[in-house]
Amino acid sequence: MENIAVIGSGTMGNGIAHVFAQNGFKVSLIDISEAALEKGMATIAKNLDRQVKKEKIDEAKKTETLNNITTFTSVKEGAKGADLVVEAATENTDLKLKIFKELDEVCDEKTILASNTSSISITKIASVTNRPEKVIGMHFMNPVPVMKLVEIIRGYSTSDEVTERIMEMSKKLGKIPEEVNDYPGFIANRILMPMINEAIFSLFEGVAGVKEIDSVMKLGMAHPMGPLQLADFIGLDVCLSILNVLHDGLGDPKYRPCPLLINMVQAGKLGAKSGEGFYDYG
Numbered sequence: 001m002e003n004i005a006v007i008g009s010g011t012m013g014n015g016i017a018h019v020f021a022q023n024g025f026k027v028s029l030i031d032i033s034e035a036a037l038e039k040g041m042a043t044i045a046k047n048l049d050r051q052v053k054k055e056k057i058d059e060a061k062k063t064e065t066l067n068n069i070t071t072f073t074s075v076k077e078g079a080k081g082a083d084l085v086v087e088a089a090t091e092n093t094d095l096k097l098k099i100f101k102e103l104d105e106v107c108d109e110k111t112i113l114a115s116n117t118s119s120i121s122i123t124k125i126a127s128v129t130n131r132p133e134k135v136i137g138m139h140f141m142n143p144v145p146v147m148k149l150v151e152i153i154r155g156y157s158t159s160d161e162v163t164e165r166i167m168e169m170s171k172k173l174g175k176i177p178e179e180v181n182d183y184p185g186f187i188a189n190r191i192l193m194p195m196i197n198e199a200i201f202s203l204f205e206g207v208a209g210v211k212e213i214d215s216v217m218k219l220g221m222a223h224p225m226g227p228l229q230l231a232d233f234i235g236l237d238v239c240l241s242i243l244n245v246l247h248d249g250l251g252d253p254k255y256r257p258c259p260l261l262i263n264m265v266q267a268g269k270l271g272a273k274s275g276e277g278f279y280d281y282g
């Protein structure tokens, strides 16, 4: 596999494109507007500068990485000839189904279609294509250039061969892949989100303040960020949508989202990206 197409140039998409390009793959980065693509490329350049400054890479590697990426506003043009497409569009089921239907129509028969979804069923996504055995989850973690894990999700029909190829491909990116089956929230978010939700319940019930809750988990459990800061970093809307997937899909009240989280999302307090969440980013 040499040619990779990445759909979506937001936080996850630009990180995924960055990592593939830095490891020598030719990447087509696709988004709906030139403005979104420019923003994504600027973020990649900024993160490469960060790596240059830390002497992880040199200027030549930065230039080579940027030269490996070509941008497109058309899925048909960008995905043409791709060996692998990694979709990292907004976490919305209807949108993902629409994208996969189109990918199935425009891509070669051999192309593997992966989704970076954090919780939407791979089996459901695969069902709108005529190649469910070639549809798989490739769930990267934010910030993508830094985090070692790729959670590889096998849908109901994903073949052994495709799973093996994607595991190998992830290793070529310097990542550590772990294989999991397709159930709500997979593993990462099935375990992470209840912890974040419990931290929000602790705040809601007045057990402790934001600083204290985060400090207990950072200093006591050696987490790099406390759960409330991490929720702000991920996006409170994303946390709520994943909790809803867990609650609906597993039917257990232990996954019910905290009312404070629901209120904050309704008030537009989405964390770092909106300027305010549990912390102020103004």
Ligand code: CAA
Residues within 6 Å of the ligand: 047, 048, 050, 051, 054, 118, 140, 141, 142, 143, 144, 145, 146, 147, 188, 189, 224, 225, 230, 234, 238
């Ligand atoms: N691109 C490239 N490099 C980056 C980067 C980026 N976007 N962000 C940070 N870095 C690098 C820094 O240059 C630095 O490099 P060195 O180790 O060489 O110094 C290193 O990462 C650490 O960064 P900082 O010193 O700036 O800050 P930090 O030590 O506070 O670390 C962090 C920042 C890596 C984000 C750390 O706080 C962390 O690991 N936080 C938890 C992240 C996490 O849990 N992610 C998973 C979220 S869940 C998810 O993504 C999935 C989902 O479905 C919701």
